[in-house]
Amino acid sequence: xxxxxxxxxxxxxxxxxxxxxxxxxxxxxxxxxxxxxxxxxxxxxxxxxxxxxxxxxxxxxxxxxxxxxxxxxxxxxxxxxxxxxxxxxxxxxxxxxxxxxxxxxxxxxxxxxxxxxxxxxxxxxxxxxxxxxxxxxxxxxxxxxxxxxxxxxxxxxxxxxxxxxxxxxxxxxxxxxxxxxxxxxxxxxxxxxxxxxxxxxxxxxxxxxxxxxxxxxxxxxxxxxxxxxxxxxxxxxxxxxxx
Amino acid sequence: xxxxxxxxxxxxxxxxxxxxxxxxxxxxxxxxxxxxxxxxxxxxxxxxxxxxxxxxxxxxxxxxxxxxxxxxxxxxxxxxxxxxxxxxxxxxxxxxxxxxxxxxxxxxxxxxxxxxxxxxxxxxxxxxxxxxxxxxxxxxxxxxxxxxxxxxxxxxxxxxxxxxxxxxxxxxxxxxxxxxxxxxxxxxxxxxxxxxxxxxxxxxxxxxxxxxxxxxxxxxxxxxxxxxxxxxxxxxxxxxxxxxxxxxxxxxxxxxxxxxxxxxxx
Numbered sequence: 001x002x003x004x005x006x007x008x009x010x011x012x013x014x015x016x017x018x019x020x021x022x023x024x025x026x027x028x029x030x031x032x033x034x035x036x037x038x039x040x041x042x043x044x045x046x047x048x049x050x051x052x053x054x055x056x057x058x059x060x061x062x063x064x065x066x067x068x069x070x071x072x073x074x075x076x077x078x079x080x081x082x083x084x085x086x087x088x089x090x091x092x093x094x095x096x097x098x099x100x101x102x103x104x105x106x107x108x109x110x111x112x113x114x115x116x117x118x119x120x121x122x123x124x125x126x127x128x129x130x131x132x133x134x135x136x137x138x139x140x141x142x143x144x145x146x147x148x149x150x151x152x153x154x155x156x157x158x159x160x161x162x163x164x165x166x167x168x169x170x171x172x173x174x175x176x177x178x179x180x181x182x183x184x185x186x187x188x189x190x191x192x193x194x195x196x197x198x199x200x201x202x203x204x205x206x207x208x209x210x211x212x213x214x215x216x217x218x219x220x221x222x223x224x225x226x227x228x229x230x231x232x233x234x235x236x237x238x239x240x241x242x243x
Numbered sequence: 244x245x246x247x248x249x250x251x252x253x254x255x256x257x258x259x260x261x262x263x264x265x266x267x268x269x270x271x272x273x274x275x276x277x278x279x280x281x282x283x284x285x286x287x288x289x290x291x292x293x294x295x296x297x298x299x300x301x302x303x304x305x306x307x308x309x310x311x312x313x314x315x316x317x318x319x320x321x322x323x324x325x326x327x328x329x330x331x332x333x334x335x336x337x338x339x340x341x342x343x344x345x346x347x348x349x350x351x352x353x354x355x356x357x358x359x360x361x362x363x364x365x366x367x368x369x370x371x372x373x374x375x376x377x378x379x380x381x382x383x384x385x386x387x388x389x390x391x392x393x394x395x396x397x398x399x400x401x402x403x404x405x406x407x408x409x410x411x412x413x414x415x416x417x418x419x420x421x422x423x424x425x426x427x428x429x430x431x432x433x434x435x436x437x438x439x440x441x442x443x444x445x446x447x448x449x450x451x452x453x454x455x456x457x458x459x460x461x462x463x464x465x466x467x468x469x470x471x472x473x474x475x476x477x478x479x480x481x482x483x484x485x486x487x488x489x490x491x492x493x494x495x496x497x498x499x500x501x502x503x504x505x506x507x508x509x
Binding site for chain 2: 045048050070074075077078080082084085086088089090091092101102105106150
């Protein structure tokens with residue numbers, strides 16, 4: 001379980017988080033909805049200690065992240081898979097090497113098993129015969145899939161998705177949504193998805209948290225979201241209806 | 244915001260500017276030193292990234308050989324021709340060999356190759372790490388529980404420390420051969436006279452001093468360029484700015500260190 005309590009974070013004069021509280025339950029997919037540039041991605045990075053909050057508490061499985069030593073933080077990060085907005089594939093490595101990297105460093109797999117594991121991860125994201133390709137020679141949708149394969153290669157307990165469908169066409173975005181649902185069923189992961197795409201959110205989410213002006217103004221199920229009278233929440237529901 | 248007695252904001256006050264610049268300088272230096280300290284503390288992890296070190300040795304070393312040959316050849320030839328031009332007729336021509344050898348080993352090859360590599364190697368490293376930073380590849384490494392300093396910076400700095408001396412020893416040889424060619428082809432000094440002057444003036448310490456400089460320059464260029472790439476902010480514009488800063492800062496630091504080493508060691 002991931003719990004954020006009273007998180008404050010500023011970048012210079014910009015106060016991006018002003019008392020954020022959030023609970024993510026085991027095996028659920030929580031979707032964080034909010035405007036672009038509002039600080040949603042920063043939240044994900046704070047959960048795995050890539051960024052530090054100015055104040056507040058973040059616990060993962062009961063362990064406080066904000067005060068963890070570096071080695072402990074590295075162990076904690078192995079519980080997470082992170083799909084970055086632009087996939088963040090290492091562009092000096094092939095697709096296969098991108099996925100192998102963490103396996104070689106952090107797993108007990110033998111050399112022969114590593115390539116099998118890479119194949120398995122690629123099959124999960126519906127990609128075949130792409131191990132030898134360089135990231136620069138594959139499409140945006142494929143990059144996201146490879147990023148996903150890399151994130152799940154070590155079988156994480158938690159998945160963090162940062163705008164998984166942004167910049168993709170509808171068909172490819174639907175493919176990624178389907179994939180995220182399949183991974184949830186197959187691997188039983190707990191997921192946090194940051195997006196401003198309401199359509200994707202309702203396809204993949206169990207619960208939803210609306211992030212506005214540095215804090216969550218509502219957290220609840222799809223039904224709770226739809227029945228809310230809050231005009232900020234209604235904006236999202238109405239945009240879904242338009243879709 | 245605080246106001247001065249004249250009503251103007253303190254931010255326009257010259258002391259405020261000096262204060263801000265000083266703070267920024269010490270912040271920069273502090274972060275640079277803390278990354279260096281982290282690198283030293285975790286040096287034992289370097290063997291886990293031996294593949295990265297080898298790759299960087301190829302990038303810094305092998306890929307720089309053509310430019311080192313080019314620069315060194317001309318450095319040697321120019322030194323020989325200019326030495327010959329400056330000598331009075333009554334001075335023996337063997338002195339040209341001595342001058343070329345001394346100048347090349349002590350100063351010209353280490354300094355000029357370092358300045359050229361500050362542009363080539365330094366700029367490449369900053370651009371590469373800066374691009375990785377702005378495309379979240381460094382965050383991705385950290386998310387995969389890698390230590391990005393040990394994975395990205397240490398191999399480059401170690402490769403620089405190992406490869407710069409090799410390049411400079413190689414450059415010394417090429418420059419002396421270039422000098423020999425320049426002396427005989429342009430200044431009409433016989434090869435035997437050049438070699439005789441070279442032998443009479445050669446001291447092992449001169450070559451060792453050049454190698455010490457190479458190690459220091461290798462460290463300065465790779466560590467500064469890694470650091471500036473690692474902390475890039477602001478997208479591709481930030482990468483371009485950091486790359487330019489790397490070339491300027493490494494060149495300035497190299498010439499200052501050149502003076503300090505000469506003052507201390509000679």
